[in-house]
Amino acid sequence: MHFDEVREYAPGDEIRSIDWNVTARLDVPYVKKFVEERELIVMLVVDVSASASFGSLCLSKREFATEIASILAFSASRNNDRVGLALFSDRVELFIPPKKGRPHVLRLFREMLLFEPKGRCTDFSTVFETLNHVLHRRAIVFVLSDFLVSDLSKQFIAASRRHDIIALLIMDPVEILLPNVGVVTFEDAESGCQVEFDSSKKRVIEEFVRLESRRRNTQREVLQNFGIDVVPFYTNEGIVPPLRAFFKQRKRKLL
DSSP: OEEEEEEEOOTTOOGGGBOHHHHHHHTSOEEEEEEOOOOOEEEEEEEOSGGGGOOSSSSOHHHHHHHHHHHHHHHHHHTTOEEEEEEESSSEEEEEEEEOSHHHHHHHHHHHHHOOOSOOSOOHHHHHHHHHHHOOSOOEEEEEEOOOOSOOHHHHHHHHHHSEEEEEEEEOHHHHSOOOOSEEEEEOTTTOOEEEEETTOHHHHHHHHHHHHHHHHHHHHHHHHTTOEEEEEETTSOSHHHHHHHHHHHHHHHO
8 A cells, every 4th residue: 555645534534544734734634545556566586507507408497487487577567567687696697676668578588588697506595685675565576496406494584574485496307307328427517516327227217206306395395384386397398387377376365
């Protein structure tokens, strides 16, 4: 709610809404009139760390995230909401304040595609600190990332108290189920650490799937405990069905 104007008091008006300064000046009771703020602030927080560049198919995780973020940006713009962008790695690489208009949305799209980050690792705390500092109103914050970090609790707890955070988890199918390609060396794109194992062994694949599934389930539980919705996306599947299902679920909660 925000202040709109003052008008003369009418029977039935709340006494608490009387503007005593205007009333004293005009010697006639006046009340403050407020209107509901309908405009939303939508922030797109996109992970551009080194791991986001991975892609076993035609699109990398970052390119896939750009498609999702663009859909959200154009939808918010059509709803006359303000949209902003934060690209982050282990630092805030780029921050564009929320604004309205199609030219602004096209600028966001261009930056998401072409911006070259300096950092390689992932740190959510720095971008959330920036948002809490510059956004003075509650915002809807879409976080688009692969969430390949060990601990989310400390990084999300403060931000979730101030903003409505929605985690869009982007995964490549190879990260879920390894293909049988024999002995293979994997390198962590962010830390540079390497590990070698035999992907042709069934036991190795089963253990990988089990550990990865446990990691994702633990992260989901942590985020949901903070009241954060988690929407999974796979780069080998469509974008619209998960988004549609999520917003339908949200609508049911509000009714």
